Amino acid sequence: MAKDFLSSVLCIANRSEGFRKQLMQRVMKVRLLIITVLISFNAFAQDDYSxxxxxxxxxxKDVQTVFVPYGMEENWLSDNAIHNRLKLKYYYKDWLTFDIQARNRFIYGDFVKFFPDYAKYAQSSNYFLDMDYVWLNDSSAVGLSELDRLYFQLTKGDWEVTVGRQRINWGMNLVWNPNDIFNTFSYFDFEYEERPGTDAIRVKYYTSITGSAELVYKAGEEVDEMAFAGLYRFNAGSYDFQFLGGFMGKDLVLGTGYSGSIKGAAFRGELTYFKPRQIYDYTINKDGVVVSSVSADYTFSNTLYLHAGILYNSSGASGKAGQIQLLSNQELSPKMLSRGKFNLFAQTSFSITPLITANLSSIINPDDLSAFISPSITASLSDNFSTSLFGQFFMGSADTEYGHIGQIAYLRFKYSF
Incomplete structure (x- = not known):
């Protein structure tokens, strides 16, 4: 896939820039319209808010991206994306709440131009209900909107029932979550901080202030696209523990996790076993797959933050793991959080000033010696406006997990209301 993409870039990298200039004029009009509408909404929402x-x-958010593909250092690719998120919560009664959240994106530039069917790539593919709309699909620009949260929640005593598109987070770690069987996310997709939701029915019972039991059913057109599982969570000492079981698509799942702290340092761990529900002659990993992750993090009094973790995937490769596919809209799975058998994670951050924070994170495959490194710096310009600069550098030889991909830089401006 990567070779086809790079070949198409080479073939048309020198096309005329006339259309881009016209598009930039259209973009400025769209930006002004969005800002005007949002300011109006904000003023309206603040009236008698209490x-x-x-x-x-x-x-x-406005995000400018520059991508330097491996082996094509003289052909930089760039695009720009305007992200808008609208969140509306309505407390109809003290026992009934409605939540709706819309994600709107306008993307233009080289990625749209060179990547076939970019609109399909940008759309979410793991939902039962179709609640997205592509309102612009030109050769160099794509505009789309989707509802990634749409649910109502009933609360009565210790019971809670949530129906609709929602975020179900069973993970305890901050990077790799084998227990998160409903809403797996990619660490590389840092721009989607809310994470994807799922079309589900969730019934939760609070056994205590720190304990709960819940059942979740994820909708699907076929059984292999559905999921049904239960989770029991409780506290013992300074630690939270959880156990889960059920089925996810074609697999039975059984898992456990924990999180707690010792002298200010946080420790987290998750383990999930995936066993095929049906076994055929061609079934891969007939004995099942074990995915586990552990991590620890600590914040010093001077704001220095340290975070380290390790991921184990019993079905991962011990040698060259094969290149990850960044430009793919395939649904992520907790069974395949990495291509390699082991991945190591390290992160540090520090507040240079109260308004400026620097961060450096990395992932290394110790078997094929490929690596991902991501530096970033964020400046808070006001209470609701910030700017950030991110880098994503992929390094390694051919056919390794993070090799032969390239380097990416992002410049982001974000205004919250």
Whole structure:
């Protein structure tokens, strides 16, 4: 896939820039329109806010991306994306709440131009209900909107029932979550901080202030696209523990996790066993797959933050793991959080000033010696406006997990309201 993509770039990298200039004029008009509408919404939402059962908020982000593909250092690719998120929560009764959140994106530039069917790539593919709309699909620009949260929640005593598109997070670690069987996410997709949701029914019972039991059913057109599982969580001492079981698609799942702290340092761990529900002659990993992750993090008094973790995947490769596919809309799976058998994670961050934070994170495959390194710096310019600069550097030889991909830089401006 990567070779086809790079070949198409070489073939048309020198096309005329006339259309881009026209597109830039259109983009400026779109930006002004979005900002005007959002300011109006913000002013409206703040009127009598304390007395209103309605909460309205959101943000607008402008992200400029520059990609230098491996082996094509003289052909830089760039695109720009305007992200807008609108969040509306309505407290109809003290026992009934509605939540709706819309994600709107306008993307233009080389990625759209050179990557076939970019609109399909940008759309979410793991939902049962179709609630996205592509309102622009030109040769160099794509515009789309989707509802990634749409649910109502009933609360009665210790019971809680949530129906609709929602975020179900069973993970305990901060990077790799084998227990998160409903909403797996990619660490590389840092721009989607809310993480994807799922179309599900969730019934939860609070056994205590720190304990709960829940059942979740994820909808699907076929059994292999559905999931049904239960989770029991409780506290013992300074640690939270959880156990889960059920089925996810074609696999039975059984897992456990923990999180706690010792003298200010946080420790987390997750383990999930995946066993095929049906076994055929062609079934891979007939004995099942074990995925586990452990991590620890600590924040010093001077704001220095340290975080380290390790991921184990029993079905991962011990040698060259094969290149990850960044430009893919395939649904992520907790069974395949890495291509390699082991991955190591390290992160540090530090507040240079109260308004400026620097961060450095890395992932290394110790078997094929490929690596991912991501430096970033964020400056808070006001209470609701910030700017950030991110880098994503992939290094390694051919056919390794993070090799022969290239380098990516992002410049982001974000306004929250």
């Amino acid at each position: 007395l209103s059962p309605v909460e309205f908020s959101g943000y607008v």
